[in-house]
Amino acid sequence: MSTAATRTTGPDHLWTVDEHLEDILATVRPLEPIELQLLDAQGCVLVEDITVPVSLPPFDNSSMDGYAVRVTDVTGASEEYPAVLTVVGDVAAGQAEPLHVGPGQAARIMTGAPLPPGAEAVVPVEWTDGGLGEGPVTGMRARSQAPEAAGGQVHVYRSAEARAHVRAKGSDVKAGDRALDAGTILGPPQIALLAAIGRGTVRVRPRPRVVVMSTGSELVQPDEQLGPGQIYDSNSFALTAAARDAGAIAYRVGAVADDADTLRSTIEDQLxxxxxxxxxxxxxxGAYDVVKEALSPVGDEDEEGAGIDFRKLAMQPGKPQGFGSIGPDHIPLLALPGNPVSSYVSFELFARPAIRALMGLDDVHRPRARATLTTDKALSSPKGRRQFLRGTYADGEVTPVGGAGSHLVAALALADALIVVPEDVVTVEPGTEVEVVLLG
Incomplete structure (x- = not known):
């Protein structure tokens, strides 16, 4: 256990939200870095700065299908007086030995192909006759009918400035530039950049593996028939999805019945x-609070420092919480309450930051904002508790959805923010500026 857990004054000690979160973040350590192939590194966090070894693009190249020309040779060109140039050949993307364009000459060039020596600009094929000598034609016709071999002529009907339709070497990034900073989460654009500069592998912290399980003999899996006193297990689905949203690789375990030995065995299997x-x-x-029954004795294990501490927090919803480590590798465990809203709010406040800390991120928290409360009546909050109400946020305003009940899943589905009511506030009037945690 962490040092913060040892400062409890007993089972009746009331922890603040900040104390509980501080204890979690003081205990959880970033995962060790590993080298991964690019696609395997998606969603992971870089642990090294990435420097560009080769400029992008690595050479001057054409941004259009057309003709590489010298500026002097097309100056003043028009439909009435076209510039007539000799086509010396084709320049395709990937071509190893580009042609040389001399006075009065042009090279047919494809998009992405290197600008040949002597050429100063590219005229799009739409500005030419495509080599047919019959006036301007569409690009499609030009590409399909233009001569494949050198020796023909092309009529150019518009002039071009120097470097027109040319992508300059290093115009994206230059060799020696920093491409990505350590701490960057690798998404598709970042992976594209790494591939473009020739990196096939990268050193990252892996995505955390999070196992989510719900408890309760009353829980039934979706698509099954409900019996008397039974409800569907929504918590494990919500928290597994939330863990994935936080960046983890999440595994959902089916609901475990209210039996301490079964739960203890299931947890051991998942380690x-x-x-x-x-x-x-x-x-x-309660008499059937199986997680406390199953995990409270873990503190007596031989592994030094292992154990789960069950606490009461000065918050609503989510007063009962548990945190500690389990097993020979001291895997962190967060025990969250069972009511759906309590469970989800607790995950956002405590489990999500733990996941982000495992990833090695510096900023592990959801963004927060100040917003004007828009509601028909004042909100009430219990004194001494930090309350988190669900709301919808837009344009600097937040509107409560649903009530304070910790079972209101339908209202939770409409919310994209948590309205934070401090411990010393018991009433919040309409129009008051409040703090909100942005969930979207």
Whole structure:
């Protein structure tokens, strides 16, 4: 366990939200870096600065299908008085030995092909007759009918300035530039850049593996028939999706019945594929709070420092919480309450930052903003508790959705923000500026 857990004054000690989060982040350590192939590194965090070894593009090249020309040879060209140039050949993308363009000459060039020596600009094929000598034609016709061999002529009907339709060497990035900074999350554009500069592998912190399991004998899987007193298991789906949204590789375990031995065995089986374990349900003071029953004895294990500390937090929803480590590798475990809203809010406040910390990110928190409360009546909040109400946020305003009940899943589905009511505030009037946690 972390040092913060040892400062509790007993089972009745009331932790603040900040103390609990501080304890979690003081305990969770970033995963060790590994070298991965580019596509395997998607979603991972770089641990090294990436310097460009070769300029992009690596050579001057054409941005159009057309003809590479000298500026002097097409100056003043018009439909009435076209410039007539001798086509010396084709320049295709990937061509090893480009042609040389001399006075009165042109080279047919494809998009991406290197600008041949002697040429100063590219005239699009639409500005020419495509080598047919019959006036301007469409690009499609020019590409399909223009001569393949050197020796023909092309009529150019418009002049071109120097470097027209030419992508300059290094116009994207230059050799020696820093392409990506350590700490960057690799998405598709970043992977494209790494591939473009010739990097086939990259050193990153891997995406954390998060195992999510819910507890409760009353839980039934979706698509199954509900019996008396049963409900569908939504928490494990919500938290698995939330873990993936946070950047983790998440595994969902089917709901575990209210049996301490079964839960303990299930958790032990999952340790092999977990960097973080998240349970939901069974952390309160009821007779069947199986997570507390199953994990409370873990603190007596031989592994020094292992154990789960069950706490009461000065927050609503989500007062009962558990945190610690389990198993020989001291895998962090977050035990969240079972009510759907309590579970999700707790995940956003505590589990998501833990996942981001495992990834090695400096900023692990959701963005926050100030917003004007728009509602017909004042909001109430229990004194001494930090309350998190669901809301919709837009253009600097936030509107509550649903009530304070921790079971209101339908209202949660409409929310894209959490309205934060501080511990010392019991009433929030309409029009008050409040802090919001942005979830979207």
């Amino acid at each position: 092999v594929r977990a960097d973080l374990l998240v349970t939901t349900g069974g952390v309160s003071v």
